[in-house]
Amino acid sequence: xxxxxxxxxxxxxxxxxxxxxxxxxxxxxxxxxxxxxxxxxxxxxxxxxxxxxxxxxxxxxxxxxxxxxxxxxxxxxxxxxxxxxxxxxxxxxxxxxxxxxxxxxxxxxxxxxxxxxxxxxxxxxxxxxxxxxxxxxxxxxxxxxxxxxxxxxxxxxxxxxxxxxxxxxxxxxxxxxxxxxxxxxxxxxxxxxxxxxxxxxxxxxxxxxxxxxxxxxxxxxxxxxxxxxxxxxxxxxxxxxxxxxxxxxxxxxxxxxxxxxxxxxxxxxxxxxxxxxxxxxxxxxxxxxxxxxxxxxxxxxxxxxxxxxxxxxxxxxxxxxxxxxxxxxxxx
Amino acid sequence: xxxxxxxxxxxxxxxxxxxxxxxxxxxxxxxxxxxxxxxxxxxxxxxxxxxxxxxxxxxxxxxxxxxxxxxxxxxxxxxxxxxxxxxxxxxxxxxxxxxxxxxxxxxxxxxxxxxxxxxxxxxxxxxxxxxxxxxxxxxxxxxxxxxxxxxxxxxxxxxxxxxxxxxxxxxxxxxxxxxxxxxxxxxxxxxxxxxxxxxxxxxxxxxxxxxxxxxxxxxxxxxxxxxxxxxxxxxxxxxxxxxxxxxxxxxxxxxxxxxxxxxxxxxxxxxxxxxxxxxxxxxxxxxxxxxxxxxxxxxxxxxxxxxxxxxxxxxxxxxxxxxxxxxxxxxxxxxxxxxxxxxxxxxxxxxxxxxxxxxxxxxxxxxxxxxxxxxxxxxxxxxxxxxxxxxxxxxxxxxxxxxxxxxxxxxxxxxxxxxxxxxxxxxxxxxxxxxxxxxxxxxxxxxxxxxxxxxxxxxxxxxxxxxxxxxxxxxxxxxxxxxxxxxxxxxxxxxxxxxxxxxxxxxxxxxxxxxxxxxxxxxxxxxxxxxxxxxxxxxx
Ligand SMILES: Cc1cc2nc3c(=O)[nH]c(=O)nc-3n(C[C@H](O)[C@H](O)[C@H](O)COP(=O)(O)OP(=O)(O)OC[C@H]3O[C@@H](n4cnc5c(N)ncnc54)[C@H](O)[C@@H]3O)c2cc1C
Ligand SMILES: Cc1ncc(C[n+]2csc(CCOP(=O)(O)OP(=O)(O)O)c2C)c(N)n1
Ligand code: SF4
Ligand code: SF4
Ligand code: SF4
Ligand SMILES: [Mg+2]
Numbered sequence: 001x002x003x004x005x006x007x008x009x010x011x012x013x014x015x016x017x018x019x020x021x022x023x024x025x026x027x028x029x030x031x032x033x034x035x036x037x038x039x040x041x042x043x044x045x046x047x048x049x050x051x052x053x054x055x056x057x058x059x060x061x062x063x064x065x066x067x068x069x070x071x072x073x074x075x076x077x078x079x080x081x082x083x084x085x086x087x088x089x090x091x092x093x094x095x096x097x098x099x100x101x102x103x104x105x106x107x108x109x110x111x112x113x114x115x116x117x118x119x120x121x122x123x124x125x126x127x128x129x130x131x132x133x134x135x136x137x138x139x140x141x142x143x144x145x146x147x148x149x150x151x152x153x154x155x156x157x158x159x160x161x162x163x164x165x166x167x168x169x170x171x172x173x174x175x176x177x178x179x180x181x182x183x184x185x186x187x188x189x190x191x192x193x194x195x196x197x198x199x200x201x202x203x204x205x206x207x208x209x210x211x212x213x214x215x216x217x218x219x220x221x222x223x224x225x226x227x228x229x230x231x232x233x234x235x236x237x238x239x240x241x242x243x244x245x246x247x248x249x250x251x252x253x254x255x256x257x258x259x260x261x262x263x264x265x266x267x268x269x270x271x272x273x274x275x276x277x278x279x280x281x282x283x284x285x286x287x288x289x290x291x292x293x294x295x296x297x298x299x300x301x302x303x304x305x306x307x308x309x310x311x312x313x314x315x316x317x318x319x320x321x322x323x324x325x326x327x328x329x330x331x332x
Numbered sequence: 333x334x335x336x337x338x339x340x341x342x343x344x345x346x347x348x349x350x351x352x353x354x355x356x357x358x359x360x361x362x363x364x365x366x367x368x369x370x371x372x373x374x375x376x377x378x379x380x381x382x383x384x385x386x387x388x389x390x391x392x393x394x395x396x397x398x399x400x401x402x403x404x405x406x407x408x409x410x411x412x413x414x415x416x417x418x419x420x421x422x423x424x425x426x427x428x429x430x431x432x433x434x435x436x437x438x439x440x441x442x443x444x445x446x447x448x449x450x451x452x453x454x455x456x457x458x459x460x461x462x463x464x465x466x467x468x469x470x471x472x473x474x475x476x477x478x479x480x481x482x483x484x485x486x487x488x489x490x491x492x493x494x495x496x497x498x499x500x501x502x503x504x505x506x507x508x509x510x511x512x513x514x515x516x517x518x519x520x521x522x523x524x525x526x527x528x529x530x531x532x533x534x535x536x537x538x539x540x541x542x543x544x545x546x547x548x549x550x551x552x553x554x555x556x557x558x559x560x561x562x563x564x565x566x567x568x569x570x571x572x573x574x575x576x577x578x579x580x581x582x583x584x585x586x587x588x589x590x591x592x593x594x595x596x597x598x599x600x601x602x603x604x605x606x607x608x609x610x611x612x613x614x615x616x617x618x619x620x621x622x623x624x625x626x627x628x629x630x631x632x633x634x635x636x637x638x639x640x641x642x643x644x645x646x647x648x649x650x651x652x653x654x655x656x657x658x659x660x661x662x663x664x665x666x667x668x669x670x671x672x673x674x675x676x677x678x679x680x681x682x683x684x685x686x687x688x689x690x691x692x693x694x695x696x697x698x699x700x701x702x703x704x705x706x707x708x709x710x711x712x713x714x715x716x717x718x719x720x721x722x723x724x725x726x727x728x729x730x731x732x733x734x735x736x737x738x739x740x741x742x743x744x745x746x747x748x749x750x751x752x753x754x755x756x757x758x759x760x761x762x763x764x765x766x767x768x769x770x771x772x773x774x775x776x777x778x779x780x781x782x783x784x785x786x787x788x789x790x791x792x793x794x795x796x797x798x799x800x801x802x803x804x805x806x807x808x809x810x811x812x813x814x815x816x817x818x819x820x821x822x823x824x825x826x827x828x829x830x831x832x833x834x835x836x837x838x839x840x841x842x843x844x845x846x847x848x849x850x851x852x853x854x855x856x857x858x859x860x861x862x863x864x865x866x867x868x869x870x871x872x
Contacts (some may be wrong), residue, residue: 251858
């Protein structure tokens with residue numbers, strides 16, 4: 001089930017487009033006809049990975065559903081930067097209620113559509129990692145359990161970015177946030193806490209769970225499309241680097257997402273009915289250090305003598321991912 | 333405002349918010365000079381013709397190629413391809429097989445009968461070109477394109493220079509040479525064959541030429557004095573190869589020794605093998621690493637049974653025996669005699685020690701000669717106004733490709749001279765250095781090898797040794813190009829912008845930045861595979 005790459009066509013299917021490929025083999029983003037679900041003029045930071053990930057995912061969903069789509073948004077950056085009254089950047093049917101209730105509202109929209117006999121209209125719920133793994137978690141688990149016909153997308157920037165970079169249950173160990181300062185013997189976020197939501201979702205036995213990043217567009221679009229072929233509750237977890245919260249250069253957003261995947265620190269895979277069916281294997285493996293160093297939230301791991309012990313523990317997390325999902329690069 | 337039911341905010345209304353005002357740096361599209369183009373002595377726009385070859389539009393590719401070089405089928409065989417040594421792909425896996433694709437385009441053009449562009453409108457001026465090697469032919473082509481009449485005077489019986497009388501047919505089949513030369517003549521050229529120019533000024537008057545291009549090459553095989561008996565048969569490589577090319581090969585016998593370490597030495601030895609020598613031995617005073625001949629050619633020669641005595645010099649040649657002295661490298665890496673002697677069987681000795689120019693036609697003229705060559709300015713003009721020189725006769729690396737480049741530059745110089753303009757070299761873009769690329773995006777694809785003729789057939793005839801690429805392979809090879817420094821429309825910038833600030837113009841027209849919304853994050857620059865976008869500070 002892992003995607004077959006188109007080989008030998010210069011940039012193959014690594015780049016967004018490729019004039020040498022047929023239209024069908026290019027991405028939605030390569031088309032001038034893409035929806036631009038999230039339009040220009042939004043107030044996201046320079047280089048925002050969440051703005052990019054949302055447009056990627058929703059434009060793909062728009063194509064997959066022929067434009068019959070409703071998106072329900074939790075509170076968070078994506079909502080705040082896109083819709084400061086009286087303006088909005090959305091070019092799709094879009095609804096916002098509260099921080100913690102997006103899965104429940106999405107369930108409601110799906111129920112309304114069913115009641116109206118509009119089974120052609122599909123529903124996407126979306127939230128940041130805080131809205132998904134923390135405050136929205138109960139509602140989401142219920143939505144999964146009831147098999148409501150919703151694709152829920154989490155844009156994971158690993159913290160509560162909209163309110164000033166607080167820790168969430170998706171913040172990685174050692175990362176500095178406003179509530180996990182880089183002080184003391186174990187600086188930054190602690191080890192051994194947090195939630196692995198893709199695996200929790202899989203434990204609900206829902207038809208489709210996948211992870212993706214903004215660094216692999218073909219993979220991300222294909223997963224949205226795949227998700228839309230199922231009915232019932234589905235979950236997509238997209239890693240979206242945040243230049244502000246991660247203390248990274250705005251130009252590095254895509255590169256960091258790529259390094260997260262290539263180091264194994266963020267495993268990219270998909271699962272159907274609770275079973276892993278495909279993984280995006282590493283292409284050019286790097287150590288976690290290469291991923292961590294450009295981010296100021298990990299600066300304390302490298303200042304002065306540094307904390308090689310902590311870097312080694314983070315490397316163990318990456319190695320465990322590589323082992324668990326079989327991410328090691330193909331042998332030459 | 334009227335809005336559909338339940339729609340509270342106007343769709344896309346955020347476009348009223350011009351986020352471009354946040355920007356302190358702006359992305360701009362650039363075209364940088366690919367290292368292959370930079371290294372091509374003929375000044376070909378390699379990246380550009382590969383771009384068209386990539387999509388299978390071979391004619392467009394060929395047309396761009398012949399803008400600079402009218403001899404692609406020849407170049408695709410004999411050029412030593414410095415472009416490939418410079419190619420950025422070397423640092424990913426292996427260089428793009430530029431030379432092989434060039435040959436494919438050249439051969440395809442000949443097979444399909446594509447014509448060179450028409451000559452330019454008649455300028456009413458005439459140029460005398462002396463010598464019809466690659467320098468003279470290239471100048472003729474570019475002068476005709478500029479609309480100048482050309483009289484091409486050649487001392488030999490046929491056109492081509494060293495491409496005909498030096499480079500052997502197993503590397504450059506004569507049908508290919510003839511066809512590409514003929515195509516230039518079709519542009520309308522007055523050709524005078526078998527006429528050796530003896531006095532440059534007189535010839536200029538005789539042909540009523542407004543300018544002269546001197547492209548007589550370096551025709552004299554260099555000699556050294558080697559103590560030799562009366563019966564010792566010695567010949568220089570240029571004469572030897574010339575006679576073979578005229579189908580009148582000298583009888584060298586079974587044991588042939590060639591003295592020298594350049595490409596000419598290899599050609600002489602390989603030719604001797606084909607003429608029936610049971611052993612062809614090259615004697616060279618330095619080691620293999622120091623040999624000026626190109627590695628590919630050395631490989632091919634060894635494969636054909638040519639042997640080499642490294643670190644050896646010739647002491648004496650008597651009858652059927654040659655005395656060689658072994659050398660040893662000293663601490664500085666220079667060869668020094670050891671006094672140790674050895675004997676070799678030798679029916680004939682071929683001297684391949686380089687070529688000298690014959691510039692007797694300049695005697696009595698004002699044209700300055702230094703170290704046996706004619707110094708020239710950037711425009712290729714000599715000290716005498718209106719007299720230009722290029723190719724082997726000018727200071728150069730002495731390759732056919734350099735000669736083609738000189739011919740082109742001289743034509744531009746002559747055009748400027750005739751138009752009373754000063755010669756200016758076109759501005760060069762900054763180099764598209766490897767560091768500018770984001771190689772993540774390129775598919776892994778090692779290079780295609782060109783087929784080679786079986787060894788046994790190579791030892792007995794003059795059939796071409798190196799084969800061409802099939803269309804599939806040529807396409808594959810072209811598509812390995814990274815398009816260094818020049819947008820190839822991969823849509824990455826269009827895709828990765830979080831602010832939809834890249835406008836795709838489509839249809840080969842590339843992209844534009846919408847500065848109303850571009851926040852200057854720099855992602856498009858970082859993710860452009862080929863380094864075709866640059867951040868520049870905003871004027872605040
Ligand atoms: C054996 C051999 C192999 C080579 N292999 C390669 C190779 O693989 N690749 C490569 O790039 N280069 C190769 N070279 C070098 C290359 O051939 C020369 O650098 C190139 O041909 C020089 O071009 P030119 O036009 O300056 O001179 P030439 O090619 O030498 O042409 C000069 C022409 O001027 C004519 N001429 C001379 N004097 C007069 C006169 N007074 N009046 C009228 N006509 C005159 C000559 O007959 C000749 O036709 C090789 C050279 C030799 C000898
Ligand atoms: C019940 C409630 N508590 C707190 C808030 C304040 N709040 C708004 S957004 C946000 C954090 C959002 O974090 P996340 O879901 O990860 O989205 P991000 O901004 O990082 O994209 C918080 C705490 C709120 N709006 N409602
Ligand atoms: S990759 Fe292409 S553009 Fe770059 S140096 Fe090589 S041939 Fe030239
Ligand atoms: S990615 Fe978009 S916003 Fe960022 S610099 Fe490029 S055009 Fe501007
Ligand atoms: S990213 Fe691709 S489309 Fe954009 S400038 Fe670079 S090569 Fe061209
Ligand atoms: Mg978040």
